[in-house]
Amino acid sequence: MSTAVSPGHRACLGCGEVLGSRLALEAAGPNIIVANATGCLEVTTTSYPYSSWNMPWIHSLFENAPAVASGIEAGLKALGKAGIRVIAQGGDGATADIGLQSLSGMFERGHDVLYICYDNEAYMNTGVQRSGLTPSLASTTTTPTGTTSDGNRLPKKDMVAIALAHGVPYVATASVGYHKDLQKKVQRALTFKGPKYLQVHVPCPPGWGYSSSSTIDVAQKAVQCGLYPLVEFELGQMTSARKLNKRIPVDDYLRDQSRFRHLFTGAAARQGIEVIQAIADANVRRYGLA
């Protein structure tokens, strides 16, 4: 087994999600079982009879990966099988919207499962519809811009706070733009017993509208402008927050993406960017990123 996720899958060029999953699962190492939610990650990697997954891997439904993982963990416990780590993974829609109840149950019951959310900030598999993790003012196919709309009017759901409110012992965010940090967090997470939540920012070239060669660059800019803070909480206490030593204005992150293009044109162009800059500023204050 050379890689956790074999090449030859059907993900788009520059897909942040498949890259994020490969990095995460390689860091997790052998002796894992993966429960995957419906979404791009599943659809692009398992076209029967082919599969990219080099570990025992199950896809059941969109909204139940946390419960399936809970059942796998309970089954392994009942069978007396020790040493196998259970990982559940899904996109932002599976995690923060349709599967949130199931995830809450998994957290609350304390299952020894690492849940990884690959956050590309919309329902990409069905064609870029808004999810609970779509950022403010992004244009999606269900929050299109128009004379009465400047994109998604709702804030991005704070999944880190939701996980922390459940008393989840390890909660962190990561980014495919910082692969060593991502892999270190996966390994750190697996030293904890009980539920773990890791949310990985994974840019999507067709969904966000940027060049497929820029995924890592776009991911790094999201972090460096303060919109995607890389933070780590252990037993409820913040133990790390990546400092923004090369902090950039949000303009530099937004400008490359067609989902934010409307913010740069027209009479009220700057207003939207100022709203987004305020979100980044609040993140910097909240987590002490400066």
Next chain:
Amino acid sequence: MKQLLEGSAAIAEMVKLCRVQVVSAYPITPQTHIVEQLARTISGGELQAEYVNVESEFSAASVVLGASAAGARAYTATTSQGLLLMAEVLFNMAGLRLPVVLTCANRGVSAPITIWNDHQDAMTVRDSGWLQLFAADNQEAVDLHLLAFRLAETLRLPVMVCVDGFILTHAWEPVNLPSQAAVDAFLAPSAPIALLDPARPATLGALAEPDSYMEHRNRLFEAVEGSMQTMERLQQDFERQFGRRHGPTAGYRVDDADVAVVAMGSLNGTIEEAVDSLRDDGQRVGSLKVVSFRPFPAAELRRDLGTVRRVVVLEKAVSMGSGGILSAEIRNALYELPSRPMVKSHVVGLGGRDVTVRDVREMVLSTREDAPLFFGLRQPTAVEVS
């Protein structure tokens, strides 16, 4: 040894004897007594198993799905709204060929909300790929659970045991519970194979494109349809060991009958009493109990009903805009006979409406072809009229 037990307690005791390893359930009336007793059994150390308290039936079904894929013997119980909430997982579990056993404490569905018995819940998921067995009394309910685990693991298909809510789940009846040794002799105490095993990495739940989806669905169809042969063999095993047999169909005074009453579940007790009383009146009436609804016992029905003139189907579920579901399938099965009996459907007992011996007699004796589908509807009350 016969014991006087509540239906739910007897079922829970049998599930314990089947050495389940993971139980996950969400409370819903009238299923609760079954899972409460299992929770006590596990917390008291009488059964080594994981009991996973979940936040919904959807997750209960998903947890037993995961546990079964990991190789554990897994069990859940629900009813009505809970079964409908599970529907997506039920189809998925059958497609993944996971041998989970589920008790459905049959109850009507909302709206209007009802907690009382009928079969609309189970009948609504009849196309899911689950085997569905209907118990007529608590002995049958207990025995069918043991048979269900063996069937599930032999066929790698999920099995639903349908038990009339309240009528059976809350009824105290003498029940013969086998010893642990007898259960172990019928059902291997060890868990089935683990599909999810790091030593043998496999992908479960892949995407099927138009070039393979139909083949996958056909394999599931053939597995469910072909399960009748396995059921026959296991029924023989069961009868040899325990001296009792439960279907796939069972006749009562039907061999020389002109009229056969057909039903599923606890109605059959009432029907058999009505048959006795009609026989006392000189009527050549018998009855036929359908124990296995999935697989559907079409050949058995042709054999059992081939010589009757009239079939009266009493059914506790209806397909809106069409009619009775059980009767439609019976008509479909009997259509191949060279001389077909008349098949009259009566929808009865919805939402816990009592069905008496007198009602059954009336339905059998009535030859009105234009009788309404729903039997025994009451006149609207003054409040409803205004």
